[in-house]
Amino acid sequence: MKKIYLLGLVIALIMILCSGCILPDGKPLTTKSVTEKVEERYGEGKVKVKQLDKKTWEISPTDYPEIKYTIKQKIGHGGVIPVPAYTDDDNRTEILGKIVLPKFFSRKEIKNIEFSDSIIKYNCTVKNNQDVEALCSKLQAMCEYMNENYRPVVKDAYVMAYFKEPQESVTADVSHKKPLLMDKTSRTKIISYLDSKYGSGNYTFRKVPSDEVSHEGEVEVKLNAYPDMPFYLATSTKQGKRGQLTDTLYIDMIYNLATKFPASEYDSSSYLTIEGEENLDGKRYYGILLRRYFKWGDETGVIENMQVARKALRTYLDQYPMVNYTDYPQNQHIVKPPICMEISVQF
Numbered sequence: 001m002k003k004i005y006l007l008g009l010v011i012a013l014i015m016i017l018c019s020g021c022i023l024p025d026g027k028p029l030t031t032k033s034v035t036e037k038v039e040e041r042y043g044e045g046k047v048k049v050k051q052l053d054k055k056t057w058e059i060s061p062t063d064y065p066e067i068k069y070t071i072k073q074k075i076g077h078g079g080v081i082p083v084p085a086y087t088d089d090d091n092r093t094e095i096l097g098k099i100v101l102p103k104f105f106s107r108k109e110i111k112n113i114e115f116s117d118s119i120i121k122y123n124c125t126v127k128n129n130q131d132v133e134a135l136c137s138k139l140q141a142m143c144e145y146m147n148e149n150y151r152p153v154v155k156d157a158y159v160m161a162y163f164k165e166p167q168e169s170v171t172a173d174v175s176h177k178k179p180l181l182m183d184k185t186s187r188t189k190i191i192s193y194l195d196s197k198y199g200s201g202n203y204t205f206r207k208v209p210s211d212e213v214s215h216e217g218e219v220e221v222k223l224n225a226y227p228d229m230p231f232y233l234a235t236s237t238k239q240g241k242r243g244q245l246t247d248t249l250y251i252d253m254i255y256n257l258a259t260k261f262p263a264s265e266y267d268s269s270s271y272l273t274i275e276g277e278e279n280l281d282g283k284r285y286y287g288i289l290l291r292r293y294f295k296w297g298d299e300t301g302v303i304e305n306m307q308v309a310r311k312a313l314r315t316y317l318d319q320y321p322m323v324n325y326t327d328y329p330q331n332q333h334i335v336k337p338p339i340c341m342e343i344s345v346q347f
Helices: 002-021 031-042 092-103 129-149 187-198 249-260 302-318
Strands: 047-053 056-061 069-078 083-090 113-116 119-125 158-164 177-179 203-207 219-223 231-236 245-247 272-280 283-295 339-346
Touching: 031 047, 031 056, 031 069, 069 092, 092 113, 092 119, 092 129, 119 129, 129 158, 129 302, 129 339, 187 203, 187 219, 187 245, 231 249, 249 272, 249 283, 283 302, 302 339
Parallel strands: 119 158, 283 339
Antiparallel strands: 047 056, 056 069, 069 083, 113 119, 158 339, 177 231, 203 219, 219 231, 231 245, 272 283
């Protein structure tokens, strides 16, 4: 057995040491291959290609003299096995964005727009329905303009818009906790905690069986008023309260409600998703992500329907005090869970 482990270690070390020596998969770009690539986009004879250096080419579509961008060769990863491979990216969306965006967005709004290869990413903070309506109107108009006037340029490109409500402050007790295992806690202590917080007879609890791997050994709790919305017991990791019994009701109820929201009443597409999010963009969020993808031209009315769905989602959430107060059922600390609406458009 030791020999097998030793052999495996040797093989792993050889792969690590030699990984930098592996030749990239595929072929490097050439002026000929770049020309063939861009002529598929703009048509034969309708684009000028100029090599700037060993890995960079300048692209000038003759039907769009105001557009001039570059294609660059790079080494990425391809295939099932992540071996080095030749690939490329371009800055056409950034060049086009400098022309189109000022027609629809203010300078302040444009500062929140980023470009990455074939993606235009717009992050905007919204505070009310009016903000969402105004920005969605601009998004719709911009996409229509780009499709009508620069269709070959934006082909296969994406516009990803994030309409994010700002996160309201949450108490440290909501975020600083770790799962409680039933075998390490007495039933008396559990009952005492649940009675004091939710009232005797207002709940049920159980040890999660081993076949439910994601919460194996944890204590699942259900309030009688919400029997299909489980949450879990935990212990606090906050300094000064370390080890004290608490629970995950707030964030788990956000997850539960996101799952139960009747999204199909507003959009039956499989590309519509609604998910509870504890973190967003690497930061604590404790809200809901309402996401929809569609391909421009294949569907109409998607952006408008998303606005309707978002309004309905807020009304739906407002019915449940456990996600509008971080200290439910005392209901002293008001915090409405924020909604981030993401719309991804592919041309």
